[in-house]
Amino acid sequence: MAMETSLEAPAPVRQIANAIAGWVDRLGVVWVEGQIAQLSRRPGLNTVFMTLRDTHADISISVTCPRTLFDGLNPPVVEGASVVIQAKPSFYAVRGTLSLQAREIRMVGLGELLARIERRRQLLAAEGLFSLELKRRLPFLPHTVGLVTSPGSDAERDVIENARRRWPSVQVKVAAARMQGQNSPLEVTAALQRLDADPEVEVIVIARGGGSVEDLLPFSDEGLVRAVHQARTPVVSAIGHEADQPLLDLVADLRASTPTDAARRVVPDMAEESQRIAQARQRIRASMRGWLDREQSGLTAIRSRPAMADPRNLLDDRADEVDQLRERARRSVRHRLDRAEDEITHHAARATALSPLATLRRGYAVLQGADGHVLTSVDGVDPGDSVSVRVADGRIHATTTSIETTTPVVDVDTEEADA
Structure with a gap:
């Protein structure tokens, strides 16, 4: 109310x-x-x-x-x-x-359609078909590129023109297939398998222009996704625009936002590569020039040293050192010899002073009996005994005629020692 x-x-x-x-x-x-x-x-x-x-x-x-x-x-x-x-x-x-x-x-409606695709994506992801470890690197410069697209389409023209503009010698083999409709997944799969079996094809591009979600449904087909997974040749997916992402983008080795981007990602640009080669050549030349300059500077520095400018200077210096060492050695040997000579002379003088011959030269003599023993006392000698007198320059043989006893001389030093 x-x-x-x-x-x-x-x-x-x-x-x-x-x-x-x-x-x-x-x-x-x-x-x-x-x-x-x-x-x-x-x-x-x-x-x-x-x-x-x-x-x-x-x-x-x-x-x-x-x-x-x-x-x-x-x-x-x-x-x-x-x-x-x-x-x-x-x-x-x-x-x-x-x-x-x-x-x-x-x-x-479309939500239900997207839901089915999402469930399919989850199942295939659980099997590992989208694993990053399975992604293969594209060849740097492919000689032949396989292209799966609709014949006479804008996608075909974009890929071929951009690829040949970047590298004129590249070859493109086109495998025609309908990119829309109920039979599109089967035709795309068959075209992919034909190119994959061709030994000349080094990379395969599957290209289609933009479209609605319903138009891009064939590229989320499970059979096509598994065929791409089993392909031996690297596969590039170029379906729709940047916002579109069918399941083919997840299983492909590389995803390109557009067919034109696929040509740029697959084929290198000749001008860019030539420029890179020129830059690399310049860097190598600069590096070699710098290395040669450093080595030349090192050689110049070595050659400017006195030893390398005139090697005889070192020989002259060493010759002077040898002469000095030889003179020092001679002086040292001469000094040693002089000291040895002085020492020998000193010992000789002492030996001469202590020698009995020196005592004999002062007028003393050594008397020996007939048996050769030295006579130090008249005891034991009788008149008529033969004796031998040893003097400084010879020996005198004599006969005792008489014996005279004298009082012994007392040695003062001996007395003091005894005291």
């Missing part, structure tokens, strides 16, 4: 807000279709906030969804997805906002 209000008796805001909340709460559960225009997952909250927009009119409404329900969706809901939501209308009286409380979310 309508509320009774007037200018004299207006209703407070809370009453109006609570009344609106009551009226909205009487609405039952509804199914609503739209597109996710905005998605917000705030940390720490158990509620996910979304904005659902009408696909044909500029009208939108807020939607709240429990986090458990949102996280359980496979594939997950993303912005731009078309969905059908079972929800209960709710009016938040505190802020005066109307929203839908989601109870179930289902993909429809």
Whole structure:
């Protein structure tokens, strides 16, 4: 029932807000279709906030969804997805906002299509078909490039013209296949296998211009993805534009944003490579020139040294040193000889002074009996005995005629020693 209000008796805001909340709460559960225009997952909250927009009119409404329900969706809901939501209308009286409380979310139309592709992507990824370890490097300068595309298409012209503009001698083998329609996956797979079996083809490009999601569905076909995975030749995917990403982009060895970009990524630019070679040649020459200059400077420095300028200077210096050492050796030997001579002379003088011959030269003599023993006393000698007298320069043989005894001379030094 309508509320009774007037200018004299207006209703407070809370009453109006609570009344609106009551009226909205009487609405039952509804199914609503739209597109996710905005998605917000705030940390720490158990509620996910979304904005659902009408696909044909500029009208939108807020939607709240429990986090458990949102996280359980496979594939997950993303912005731009078309969905059908079972929800209960709710009016938040505190802020005066109307929203839908989601109870179930289902993909429809394009959203359902994208959901199937996402599930297929997850299954193939679980098998390892998209692993980075399987990606092969493209040849630096392929002689022959295989191209899978629609005959006479803009993609074919872009790839061939850009490839030959960059490297005129490159050869392009085209394997025609329909790039759209129900039979497109089979034809593309067959064309890929033909080029893969050709030993001259070094890299394969699968190219198609842009299109809608439905137009690019053949390039998310499981059979085509597995054929690319099993190919022995590196494969480059050039499907659609930058924003498009079919499953072929994930399994290919290289993804190009456009067919023109594929030609640039596959074939090097002759002008750029020539410039790089010229720059490398200049760097090598500069390096060699610098090295030769350093070595020449080293040789010049070595040749400028006195020893290298006139090697005889070193010989003269060494000859002077040898002469000095020889003179020092001679002086040392001469000094040693003089000292030895003096020492020998001294010892000879002492030996001469202590020799009995020196005593004999002073007038003394040695008397020996006939048996040769030295006579130191008259005892034992009789007159008539033969004796021998030893003097400084010879020996005298004599016969004793008489014997005279004298008083012995006392040795003063001996007496003092005895005392």
